[in-house]
Amino acid sequence: MATSFHNPSCHHCKDRFSSIFCKAEQCNLDQIAEAKVCSVYRKGQVIFHEGAYPFGVYCVNDGKIKLSHSGDDGREQIIRLVKAGDIMGYKALLSNERYTATATALEDSSICFIPKDLFLNILQKDASLSFEMMRILSSELRKAELKITHLAQKPVRERLAETLLFIKETYGLEEDGHTLSVRLSREEIANLVGTATESAIRLLSEFKKDGMIELEGKKIRLLDLPEIVRTANLQE
Amino acid sequence: MATSFHNPSCHHCKDRFSSIFCKAEQCNLDQIAEAKVCSVYRKGQVIFHEGAYPFGVYCVNDGKIKLSHSGDDGREQIIRLVKAGDIMGYKALLSNERYTATATALEDSSICFIPKDLFLNILQKDASLSFEMMRILSSELRKAELKITHLAQKPVRERLAETLLFIKETYGLEEDGHTLSVRLSREEIANLVGTATESAIRLLSEFKKDGMIELEGKKIRLLDLPEIVRTANLQE
């Protein structure tokens, strides 16, 4: 289980990430700082489960999380990658429904929990926080709709290239400037792309053969970025 | 072009549809009523275009609209069906970007336009309107994510059955209790499902042969609803 403790280093609005709460008024920030509970989740641990009732929102202080649906046949579809400074679990809270996705830590992560009532209360009072929330939702919706179009219209090869770029955008690269700074299993990559694991593996091998990437276990090095972009065939 | 005129019958909060603006405070409603401009768009007319800058939100008073992306190869992907009481164009406005979709009238429609500044201003002041807006965004996001999972994991046959049910949920049936009350081309149905037009046609024929539906030009009658639900294979 997650060890639950008040973490003195868990402040919002650190310089290194742009949490939504930076937009909140100071008095509200203070309330949040008072009420929040920070926990550490180990790699592989579930933060919340699809189907459960939400009791608050989670704010990722540090770490990497995947949000995934379980499809009808049990296959996982990863719908979002969450990074430090992002919040999660707000969708279920706002629409007053159960979670539609499961949040799982991709590596050890430090996460704050903010109780439902407080969050909703402050949202009522704090217009700029509300506005930021709407901005986030709109942006997520835009991304989701783009993904729908790509899933419906693009071949797996292009979507895989796009996914590699997406992972890079989200979590960045290691110091060498090439290696993706998150370790995902082949299956997770496939579930992000929306294809079978074997297909993802095969195409990764092709990419490697073509000199676009380098593979070493779960490490993926993006060697020829322009070529990956070309393969992704992005126009929009 | 759309004839632009102040339509005295265009009030918010008519009993017959639950516009978001029902949540707004009265004084704000009055301001909106003052500033809004109602227009009639003929079937096939474009209300706004992908790539254009938004100058306000649209509130559908009456009629049916499709929102669609144009994919990289020009193929259309329908991402939302809009009905009376719904608003559209808010996503681009809130995230301060250009429209990512084109809105086209599926039949003659009466639509109100609310200027950007006014809408954003009132959103700042009116917490319950903001909250309703977040609720709508969350709900759309939930639907979009579900669609992503289904596109990635379900065969076309299931998705088509699902789409028929979705059209029924959105626009309802005619008096006979069977006929979908919107006329879509086969291509539009395919673009909603995310498949080729010919595939959609073939599967519709199969559904007909199996006695699930009846086809008469663009009229689609849902005969065996339970069987359609079964074919859609919905678990969530």
Next chain:
DNA sequence: GGGGCGCAATGATATGCGTCAAGGGAGGAT
């Protein structure tokens, strides 16, 4: 060190579905 386990990789095979091509039917314009 050896056995077992999970994950990666590769091959073989099947098939769902997209694409191309041609025919047919309904409605509109002249």
Next chain:
DNA sequence: ATCCTCCCTTGACGCATATCATTGCGCCCC
């Protein structure tokens, strides 16, 4: 009425991709 133009429909074909099966590799645990 007759053409014309969409759109719908059906058929044939091939490819991309899922599925099944096997092998190999690294890792942990005893």
